[in-house]
Amino acid sequence: MDVSNVNPFLQACTLVLPQLGFSSVKKVNLTVSSKVNAQGVAVSVGIIGDIKGTVVYNFSEDNAKKIASKMMMGMEVAVFDDMAQSAISELTNMLTANASIEFSKIGKNINISTPTLVTGKELGIKVSSNKVLVVEMEADGVAFFVNIGIDGDA
Amino acid sequence: MKEPRFMIVDDSPFSVTLIEKMLQANGYNVVAKATNKNDMIKMFTEEKPDFVTMDLTMPEINGFESIKLLRTIDTNFKSVMISSLKDDELTEESKKLKINGYIQKPVKEDELINTIKSIINYDKNYYELLDEHQAVFKESFADAVNSMTRTTVSFKEKNAEEVKFSMGFAVAIGIIGTFPGRFFLDMSNETLTAFTKSITGQESEDSEEKAHFISEFANIVVGNACSLLNLTDKNYKFRLSSPTVFYGEELTVSTANLKTFMIVAKTEFGEIIIGTSFSRGE
Numbered sequence: 001m002d003v004s005n006v007n008p009f010l011q012a013c014t015l016v017l018p019q020l021g022f023s024s025v026k027k028v029n030l031t032v033s034s035k036v037n038a039q040g041v042a043v044s045v046g047i048i049g050d051i052k053g054t055v056v057y058n059f060s061e062d063n064a065k066k067i068a069s070k071m072m073m074g075m076e077v078a079v080f081d082d083m084a085q086s087a088i089s090e091l092t093n094m095l096t097a098n099a100s101i102e103f104s105k106i107g108k109n110i111n112i113s114t115p116t117l118v119t120g121k122e123l124g125i126k127v128s129s130n131k132v133l134v135v136e137m138e139a140d141g142v143a144f145f146v147n148i149g150i151d152g153d154a
Numbered sequence: 155m156k157e158p159r160f161m162i163v164d165d166s167p168f169s170v171t172l173i174e175k176m177l178q179a180n181g182y183n184v185v186a187k188a189t190n191k192n193d194m195i196k197m198f199t200e201e202k203p204d205f206v207t208m209d210l211t212m213p214e215i216n217g218f219e220s221i222k223l224l225r226t227i228d229t230n231f232k233s234v235m236i237s238s239l240k241d242d243e244l245t246e247e248s249k250k251l252k253i254n255g256y257i258q259k260p261v262k263e264d265e266l267i268n269t270i271k272s273i274i275n276y277d278k279n280y281y282e283l284l285d286e287h288q289a290v291f292k293e294s295f296a297d298a299v300n301s302m303t304r305t306t307v308s309f310k311e312k313n314a315e316e317v318k319f320s321m322g323f324a325v326a327i328g329i330i331g332t333f334p335g336r337f338f339l340d341m342s343n344e345t346l347t348a349f350t351k352s353i354t355g356q357e358s359e360d361s362e363e364k365a366h367f368i369s370e371f372a373n374i375v376v377g378n379a380c381s382l383l384n385l386t387d388k389n390y391k392f393r394l395s396s397p398t399v400f401y402g403e404e405l406t407v408s409t410a411n412l413k414t415f416m417i418v419a420k421t422e423f424g425e426i427i428i429g430t431s432f433s434r435g436e
Contacts, residue, residue: 038402046328046336046395054328054398085410113328113395114412114433116336120320120405126365128396151396 002150005051006030006133008102009146012095013137020091021070022139029136036147037134038123040064041080043092049110051103053150054127057092061119063142064088070140080119089115095146158274161186161203163194163220164236165212169259173207173236176263182270191215198224203231205270208253210237210244218251232273236261279388280333280434287383288415291337291428294379295419298371303352305422312416312427320405321345321427323364325372328395329380335432337376338407339368345424352423361401369397375428 010027017025036042040061047053059067061080068084069077071091077084096112103110129149137144160182164170167189174184186201188194191214198206206224210217221233234255235248248256255269288311296307321342329335341349350367351357358364373394380392400407412431419426 042400044326044328044398044400046330046398048328048330048393048395052396054396056398082408082410085408089408089410089412111330111393112334113330114334114336114431116326116328116338116398117408117410118320118324118326118400118405119408120400120402123400123402123405124361124365126362126369126399126401128369128398149396 003030003133004106005148005150006135008099008106009055009095009135009148011102012098013139013146016091016094016098017139021073024141025137025139027135028138028143029134031134031136033132033134033147034130036125036127036132036149037145038125040121040123041088041117041119042123042125043089043115043117044125044127045092045096045115046113047096047100047110048113050108051110051150052152053129053148055092055096055099056125056127056132056147056149057088057095058125058145058147059088060143063144066142067091067139067144085117085119089117092117157183158204158232158270159183159185159201160205160207161188161198161201162207163188163212163217164207164209165189166209169209169236169261173261173266176261176266179263180267191220194220195223195227199227202228205232205234205273207234207236210235210239218247218253221251221253232277234266234269234273236266276332276434279390280432282388283333283383283390283432284413284415287379287430287432288417290382291375291379291430292417292419294375294382295426295428298374298378299419299421302371303349303422305352308420310418310420312418320400320407321425322401322403322405323368324400324405324407325365325368325397326400326407327372327376327397329376329392329432330395331380331390331392332435333390333432334435335412335430337372337379338427338429339372339375340407340427340429341368342424343401345421345426348423349421349426365399365401369399372397 041064065077068087127149133148135146186197208217238259240258326338
């Protein structure tokens, strides 16, 4: 399992989130898990190229609403509607696209798919890799998870 | 795009005439010309052209700012920068602004025309993909079900708005290529259980096991469909990412960020929804 695959995602978070109005972005925890951490809102983005796998971004519905609100210039987000879903999808697209630029700087070229956003109760998520790197992030106190599953990681 | 209409913006009347002559010689219709900011806004608003060729260095407003300004009036046009200056920083900025092409002066006729043709083709290919892909996905789906279970499938198209909740099990696969997209299958736990059983011969209540099965099935359907699309020689270059399986209560697959095409497949095991989306990768 190659932990260096985490850095491009961390760099993407520290680059993109401040542009959306967050002032403090930090990594809270990094664990290796056999399954994806699952709560209310999950967005999966496919990766192929020099590395292949899936990144699943995961938020509680409350936190997804807080982030969407920040992205929409502080507009109140009472329900996690199409507009808010679209904002969160766009966020994960920006984060993964930026991570792909960071990967290219270390000689790994990857392409990314469009995001699939899913909401639900008691979410179960299965990606194809056996192990997943789970990065817990916090942006202005709002927590979210970046689950990185790279195929071939055992 | 039918008969694209062109607008030329350049502070040099000489350049405007030159570009106009090249476009007209190739049968393109120039509907507007502007050599200053006021004319640019006026002509653009009046004519709503499909294509704008834009000079970079102009006295009142530069080309990038001009494109941004025009987009506040109407976003539905293609743009090509034409400037004597061209370096990494400028092409990078142009890409960032999603400008469709960048040509360095002196303008060569074949370069200008090839750039325009490739922009038009890109558009044409995208709309053809949206029109034609569902038939290909149906065929792959029916073939996969038929060869694995010896049963047949019928289809019904649905509006994305009609499908609000997932039926319980969804598998998503990312599509990468000229037009990146995503594919998903959605079905109830009962359908998945019956479907899995018809192949393995055993009833399984284990979600993980069923997730493995449906991942592989989805992979076959989308893999075969994308192979067929790749064969149509439209430069799609589709490749697939690994599947992600979602299951749970009150699951919803969001269709907010991208137009999602839905087909309901009626199988012997129950209904399975096939969802596809493609974006312009520009």
